[in-house]
Amino acid sequence: MTAPLKSIEGTGDIAAAMAGIGRQARAAARTLALSPAAQKDRALDLMAAAVRAQKTQILAANAEDLAETRAAGASSALLDRLALNEARVEAIAAGIETVRGLPDPVGQVTESWTRPNGMTIERVRVPLGVIGIIYESRPNVTADAGALCLKSGNAAILRGGSDSTRSSRAIHAALAEGLRDAGLPEAAIQLVPTRDRAAVGAMLGGLDGNIDVIVPRGGKSLVARVQAEARVPVFAHLEGVVHIFIDKAASLAMAKTLVLNAKMRRTGVCGAVETLLVDRAAAPTHLKPLVEMLLDDAGCEIRGDKAVQAADGRVKPASESDWGTEFLDAILAVKVVDGLDAAIAHIARYGSHHTDAIITDDAAAAEKFLAEVDSAIVLHNASTQFADGGEFGFGAEIGIATGRLHARGPVGAEQLTTFKYRIRGNGQIRP
């Protein structure tokens, strides 16, 4: 049995406690920035081993979290996100090992050049510093985020959801053991030891300059609060209002395959398509088969404009608010548009700059779409569910960002670094 929760509620002076966490994180970040890749990898190996070794304690802590949350009347969806079992604990350990296997981005020279006066200038990757992660009930984020921050040389301050407090503590204990045994500061990955919401406010304020970036992991209300209140940069996306445009030169077979995958493979992920736009020139041949496939084969609700309703009597009328809605469910808004420009204009108006795709065999139309749609990820003839760091080959991601600065799209180890310029001379002065 884990310690009673009361004991981690701190002294009441949350602000002072959080400031101390910030200072310790900054000190740890300085050490991590200079730690060799082998030492960080050793810590990751030890962390994975400790998670496996402490499986019993992790599952016991999780059972307590589950019992308390169930007694409070939580939804089954929340309980599922919270629940761990042997397979999920193993997946946590394996996830740490995946991160361990990634190349170390720190120290990579991304550009170098020599000036006419003989000075060489290198642009080299360095860690961002201290990353604050604010998440909800999924206890695995503790390990996923902690491992990715460590790999990229950053200190992490983790603030998990109240429901998963004991589970996160048990997982964090394993991470701390790995850090300690590898000779790295335990403060490299800190777990905020209180459920008090004032701790979140303190993190959003940046802990006196000791948090460089905040990453929220959770539902839209959490992300919205973080984006509205944070005084430090945030890597996040509020929602994925993902579009697919069926161009007049689209292959119907490919359109059916891609739309089915993009909508139904998993409806709750941010890369799931939410609005289908069909070129009016393609509607006579493509609209009815696509709608019937979704209704009959996939059990997907369709909300359409007049033209789509005319294609099948089961289509529900779309309201203005359906355009721009992230359903995260087996519901698709479908609209007939007057060609490529109208599709691009619709996406500019209703989209969320996350992921959008065109299906066409016309290379010029594809290039125009890829150029003009202003989203982090734009695809031609591929499923929007590829919007994922793993599918990009990043190995792991801490999230997907739709901001324009620094990190955009899937945020992997490389995006958790910044850079500095190293200049080597032999006595050059500026004239």
Place this chain on the structure above:
Amino acid sequence: MTAPLKSIEGTGDIAAAMAGIGRQARAAARTLALSPAAQKDRALDLMAAAVRAQKTQILAANAEDLAETRAAGASSALLDRLALNEARVEAIAAGIETVRGLPDPVGQVTESWTRPNGMTIERVRVPLGVIGIIYESRPNVTADAGALCLKSGNAAILRGGSDSTRSSRAIHAALAEGLRDAGLPEAAIQLVPTRDRAAVGAMLGGLDGNIDVIVPRGGKSLVARVQAEARVPVFAHLEGVVHIFIDKAASLAMAKTLVLNAKMRRTGVCGAVETLLVDRAAAPTHLKPLVEMLLDDAGCEIRGDKAVQAADGRVKPASESDWGTEFLDAILAVKVVDGLDAAIAHIARYGSHHTDAIITDDAAAAEKFLAEVDSAIVLHNASTQFADGGEFGFGAEIGIATGRLHARGPVGAEQLTTFKYRIRGNGQIRP
């Protein structure tokens, strides 16, 4: 004579007027993002020509600004920053042509790879969007910033200082002519048409999401206000507390050359050295010659610790506040430290993460310094006054940033872009 100032004070509803400027900038940014390099370059050529053609009007407007500012009792330094003459107007035109000659960063593919399923992923540069520039009395910033934003496909909202209102308007008129004649939207470069300080507040609030980045150009109080109040990312440095460390393995001749240049070439620039750290092991041979050179040859005031005071009776005692001070004048703080680690620790405590240098013939010491000092620019055996976009080969810069995210060091055309991922498939779905 330019129009009376009253006419540009707006209707009193600054918030509504600024919101309109934001919307126009966003619309222009969409056009610019897709404008071919040749069209942007044509506009830059026409802008430079228009500045030259309208020299008389620009100088007349500047004379009015100068008269008003002189009558208000301004300092000679402010009047010098504000003053234009034929040579300075020509330099403004030539600066636009320099930017025109840079490569267009937009559309550059910085990475591309193919996934095992055959999808290709490209990371391609796209503009940031809308950049707000808040500056003080130098009227040339109007053209410099406007040109660099245009080159990188961004719309610019310029808010110049009250002293230079008429000069900025006259220069802006030339820029607008160039945009118009090249068929680009005039709203690509807008000048805020009011002296009301509420306009600055509105920009710092981000104009309803229509400003992506703010760049302050001016003194420390302006930058501090912008950094404290902005609700959008800021590319800036508050100050350049620049250090040079004289290692025990430094060549005295090189140390003298570099320190003299780094301090005295121009004392008012952000790359000017402000604190000299001398290894205790080098002090017996290097300290006195360096101090005497600065005092005798350069007329530089020295504020030193006890060991430095002992080297020359003219050295003034340094107070604690001298460490970490950006003098921007012929004043240098000098301290003897116990080796490389102590130097790095001093810089971590008192530095501003801008630019720091080591002088040594010991390659290992140099590499340690370059690795461990956490500044945007770190140099070995070269003058700190190379901290400049032009000296990096960027052609032009909008400023130097010390933030950790996105832009760091000199901010040139390339740093005014972000990226998106373009994915090309042939029907791939996610398993």
